[in-house]
Amino acid sequence: MLKDKLGEVIESSTTGFTAECYELYSLPPFGSLVKTADPPVEIYGVVCQAGTSSIEPGRRPIARGKDEESEAEIYSANPQLWKLLRSEFRVLVIGHKQDGTVYHYLPPKPARIHAFVNLCSPEEVKQFSRSFDFLDLLMNAGPQVPVEELVSATLRQMSTAQEDQRSFLVAAGKELTALLGGEFTRLKAILTRLK
């Protein structure tokens, strides 16, 4: 049922999950809205962290391109690299959908391991971003995530799905202003990244 899948869940908790991409480097953009399913619930989240590393934590990649002309040649000369490396992304859960209704709070259960992860279509993004209640979850993303970057990236990503991008961003900005009362420097940092 989920077409165009990006990857699948390999680690999961109530507040978020980690997914591995099927293709090396085919990571979704930072801040984009993705979803996974745990029927009948669809779990929505934003990409808050992504990276590529060795499949074995103990084995670090080594530099190989000394005698090669381009980066592509390294990969063609060492086809095993496609199997030894993997791209992963971490998703912060910001809502879910049940019986056709979108809720901007955490789902009752975390995502299941091996559940497929998909990028949301513009229509889904539009439906999800009708309310800004998810901003509160984003703002509390935790110490590992650069919150200002995440919030602004998410809103920028969402704005591309809107007909009137500017008024969407203004409305979001106003919501943020209310959330960040008394923290003008943080607010300013986010707002300058929204343009």
Next chain:
Amino acid sequence: MEERTNPLLGTVVAGSVEKGVDIRLDAHASVEDMVVGRYVTIEGKKRRFFGMITDIRLGVTDEDISMSPPDASDPFMVEVLDGTATYGALHVLPMLTIGGDVASIIEGPQPVKTVPSHFSRVSLASEQDMELVFGKEDSQRFWIGNPLDMETKLCLNLEELVKRSNGIFGKSGTGKTFLTRLLLIGMLQKSRATNLIFDMHNEYGWEGSSESAGRKVKALKQLFPEKVAVFTLDEENSRRRGVSTDFTVRIGFDEIEPEDIAFLRQTLNLTEAATEAVYQLRRRFGRDWIQKSLDLADADETRDILQSMNIHESSFQNLRRGLATIRRLPFIVSKAPVDAVKTILEYLDRGMNVVLEFGRHMDITAYMLVANMLAHRIYRRYQEKTEASMAGNVAPPKPLVITIEEAHKFLNREVASLTIFGTIAREMRKYNVTLLVIDQRPSAIDEEVMSQLGTKITCLLDNEKDIDSVLAGISGKNELKTVLARLAPKQQALIFGHAVPMPVPIRTREWGTEASYKEFARGLDVRQQAEKDIKELFD
């Protein structure tokens, strides 16, 4: 509650009965569209409130914003912050309230005794709201102007107004005369009262001048020839100005009483002793005392007379100089051919309004002498008549409104007790005589008199003392101060007191154009028609 016609402005966030309520503006309402002095309605849970905007503030939720403001050239940032982190706030003074139940609606607006609850919605008062509070133009209400920035006609109940003494104040050149002319026309049209106007600058009788337009504007008699009579002290001047006068006032020496002189003490520069001497001379010489005193030759014989009365030579000379000033006034004759007071009273009894022009005699001595003398005698007659009517013999006299300019000369602390105007202002309507006081220095007027004025209409004032004295004793004084100090220098005034349910700043009605004259004349037609209809109905 009623259907709302005006957009919402914001919500109530704080407040107290004493200081008024704070309103946070919604993001869509611009601070720059708000004006101090405008009316708003607040929809409380159980009742509606009417209040006036008395202050407008800019607020920030975070002090950092004012410390390091964002780049103003960035429209996105400004748009986001507008109405959220930076917001407009209004301070509103609730003045009237109307309950939601039927009984309270019938009762009408009442003075405020509470504040609206948190988050009550606020909107600008609609035309209907204003009409609900101030009433429509009718047989008793006169359209005097419009509330600031509104098209609603603000109407004064003149029948109520003339029941008490009233004051019109304002710096010179702020439109006091225009306002007075309007009010006089209103009284002519809408109240039963007759007017006696001591017209120092010849502005009310035939025509006046408009400072800004530099042209002549019609005054009372040109519009209502059958209701207004112009009396003059200076026939020649009136003729030259093309005024058709009805009567030339002459004042006889024998009509001047010692009290009249005593009250002119300051203007005539008389000493205490000289003022005392006046009474002794009157006792000795009788009615012709002025003539006889002036005739006293500078001889031993005179000295003996003075000595017998215990009057010091220098005091007598001081008094003579003062009396000579009066004698030099051209309208003073040794014996008046016709009794001016009697004539004025006859006109007033016929329901005519009398404007007394002073012509070239614009000096304050002449004005004070004549105004005080005539008013004193007229008041006495009214007193007699009212007392007679109390005894049940005759109908009480028609209410009389006496208009005086430069009122602080009559009503200052030193002379207020001596002049008749002080008495009229204090005793008010007991004898059906009230005052319309026009002045530019209200602070010089006796506080006791000021406190007795029923309705005060004030144009722009900028002297702190004057503002204080005009607003003395009114609730929300400090808030109204802001409103008063921000009136436009022309055509705007603040009305408060007995005749209006709450203080209201207005833009005065247009006066001086052909269209405006027609409108006034129409007002009269309606009234006359109504009177005619009533008469026909009962005849």
